[in-house]
Amino acid sequence: MAAASHSGPSGVSGNIKFWDVRSSEIAWEIKEKTDCFSDVTISDSLSAIFKIGINSGEASYIDFRRIDSNNSWNYFGGMKKPMNGKKEGLGCKIESHGN
Known part of the structure; x- marks a missing residue:
């Protein structure tokens, strides 16, 4: 997996790519806008x-x-909160430890 987010004049966007290590090709890609x-x-x-949404x-x-193909995210706690552009997730980290 490779993930990166970029900020520019049109806002913040990001890509998550999954690689097939056998063929060195992209197996799946998620684009976030x-x-x-x-x-x-x-x-x-x-x-x-x-x-964590930025x-x-x-x-x-x-x-x-x-x-x-929709790459729809499921939000914890029910419905997704409306975006207010305050960047409440800026600097937040998420980690997985085993299970």
Whole structure:
């Protein structure tokens, strides 16, 4: 996995890329423009990618077993909070420790 976020005149955007180590090709890519990530981590045992949104400060995840072309994030605690542009997730970190 490789992840990076970039800030520019049009706002913050980010990419998460998954590489196939056998072929050295990109296997899957997620492009973020709405609520880019402050930090991202993967849990192999839970088959999920977790992120902290830079604008909302919300923790969310994508289930690898149900990933689709929409790349829709599932937010913890129900509905997604509206974006207010305050960058409440700036500097937040998320880590996975085993399970």
